Amino acid sequence: MFTPQGPTLRELAVQALSSVERGYDLLAPKFDQTPFRTPDAVLDPVTRALRASGPYENGLDLCCGTGAGLGVLREVCTGRTVGVDFSAGMLRVARDEEPDASYVRGDALALPFGPAFDLVVSFGAFGHFVPGQYARLFSQVRQVLRPGGRFAFPLPAPARPGSLAYWAMLGFDGAMRVRNALWRPPFVMYYRPFILSDVRRELDRAGFDVTLRGLPDLGKRPDGSPRCGLVVATRR
Structure with a gap:
């Protein structure tokens, strides 16, 4: 599927019938050969936007997967960079991709850190949380940020009702x-x-000031609004 080096249909089926953790352990060796990895076309504009608002010292990639977001942190952080994920298989691949980062196997809903970071990023992971978990998730992020630290992630505009993307996601x-x-x-x-x-409401309740910055490199919708924005939540 996807590329000759990507997972087979059978492998994807086995993953889909596993737990989230076990599924990603199985998929990890071929994950970067799937559309599920955040593409450079998204990572690069986010890097430029964060570089303009930085520099930052220590950075954390939340639910880091195979380490795509750690490349962003490497570009914008002057101190240490850390990836946290609950899949041991994904972390093994990430270590090969970004060997200078540190890695921790952990749960995003119970982060094993104090307020040690100036920047937390996350890419493509929020679908693994149901709305009732957002308050706890954002509270955990706030816990690991220093005062004034930022939590940043790209957020696509919602698909227009009736569009192909709308029906595909539905x-x-x-x-x-x-x-x-x-x-x-x-x-x-x-x-x-x-x-x-x-998201804005729950971030505000968790103690963040929230802004949305357009990512013009990712294009505009027919009404002129950006196709994707960068949510930047600053710890109060």
Whole structure:
């Protein structure tokens, strides 16, 4: 699937019927050959935007996967960079990709750090959290940031109702809900619930001041609004 080096359809099926942790352990060696890895076309504009607002000292990549976001931190942080993920398989690949970073196997809902970081980033991981977990997730991020530290992540504009992307995401989320109703353990991955209004409200409640910066390199929608923005939440 996807590329000759990518996972087979059978491998993807086995992953989808596993737990989230086990599924990513299985997929890790071929993850970067799938569309699920955040592309450089997104990482590069985020790097430029953060470089303009930096520099930062210590950085954390939350749910780092195979380390794509650690390359961003390497460019904008002057101190240490750390990746945290609960998949040992993904962390093994990340160590090969970004050997100068440090790695911790841990749960994003129970981060094993004090206020040691000036910047936390995350790419493509929020679908693994249901809305009822946002408050705890953002509270954990606040806990590991120094006062004035920032939590930054790209957030695409919602798909227009009736568009191909809209129906694709609706179909994917519906299939996942059916899968989780019929099969255990669950595999939590939903694309549609993580929307700006809810995210902004929960970040504010967790103690952040929130701004949204456009990423013009990623294009504009027909109404002139950006296709993707960079959410920057500053710890109060």
